[in-house]
Amino acid sequence: MALDLLALIYLSAAANGLLVGAISLPLIISRSTLFALTMTHAVLGGAILGIYVNEVLGVGLPIQLTAFLVALMLSILVAELSEKFFSEDVSIALAIALATTITVVFSYLLARISPAGLSQAWSYVAGTSAVATLSDLQRTLSSLAIIVPLIHMTSGEIKYISFDRDGAAALGLNTRAYRYLFFALGSLAASTLSMSIGVLATHVLLAIPGAIAVKLFRRKLFTASYLSAACLSLGGYALAQALNIPPSGGIGILSAIAILGMVVAREA
């Protein structure tokens, strides 16, 4: 039984790693790491909003759905604002302010009606999967089945649009549709990962494998991204087990070491 549980934990870790590996490289090469910041803030706001609505209305909304929808809406808001009105930095700051407002206001309201609901909400910050369940694994595998094929089908175009947006549009690529698809896949990945390893570790983890691939490799970037993400995720779980801390803590420590390693490699 203990062995089964351990296997389940590491299978979940490996699946999380693959999910990160798929989305991290396009995030880095399309210069969208700040979008990841928007997405993770929005996921937290969406999760707390979902818990609050469930408590108040007594319904059973899936929390991942509300987290995903809020992340998607705020990502699209950033895209539209930066296309028509403001610089990208200003648009991201505005979206993060909105997401934080949703988080703070609904945390306050939730605390007044249900302390248990508030502790459930906090689990989205720190992560819940110290003990993995079969539903955790199923949820991650379902997201993988959607994200991996779509990312591989469209990553060339996403990269091209980041390289030369007007040129891509002149070639007939629907730049807006590709960006929205990418945000949808990013939001799905961020909401799935946040359910298990938490928002903070998700934000750190989303950027690192892609950065490792781009900085240290010239070819097979996706393979490098998948492998480094899987190593970080599995290694993070193992470290967490050894130190008796939550998996997000182990992943955070390994991510910090990876960033320092990249800095040292670049200086060398």
Next chain:
Amino acid sequence: MAEIELKNVSYSFGDRVALEDVSFELNSPFFCAVMGPNGAGKSTLLKLMLGLLKHQSGIIRIMGYDVPREAGKVRRLIGYVPQVIDIDYRVPMSVEEVVAMAALSRDLPPRIMTGSVRRKVREVLELVELDDPSMQFSELSGGQRQRALIARALVSDPRILLLDEPYSMLDFDMKCEIAELLYRLHKDKGIDIFLVAHELSPCIHLEPIVILLNKRVYAIGRAGEVLTLENLRRAYPGLTEVPAGFILGEDHG
């Protein structure tokens, strides 16, 4: 039927007028250079012709197709070379990837690079005298980058090349090399050239048709007829006359 036809085209960014009542016609074959100061609406004109922006009044027809209504058909006939300043070099792209997307963009996803696409890419790279498709775009010199972007525009066998400031950020010899390359493509391959630039000296000896533009068209014709002191004084508010001739400033807002 004129290959390029604009009638009373106007475009504004909010309150700021970019183009006002612009009209001209060009019949094939042509090697045309649009000249004007910074902020004259040159890049806007190209984007309107491609259907990337929608004009607020007037008519644009490219080879009989109405823009932007039939922009998809127009883009199949046109190769577009953007300003290098609009390219994000930090995105890791090889020369082959840059050029191949133009060939693949007509297919539906997933766009996979086949042997025939690779051959076509090598063919156009030879034409623009670039020999290593595996080089990263960010590692190329200014002239090589311009050549790679021209190769991308050529890979889909366009009838017209639209080029946005092809001489920018190049030394004078390199500017002349790019101008010679464009003229060779025009003469040998029959591709019509429509470029915008704030200086024409690299290509002036190739006797282009010149359109003098500063939000509206001030003159159109051969360089000798258009580049008169009177026309330039009207189009370039910052023109400075000196005893030996005149100086065109770079920035005239």
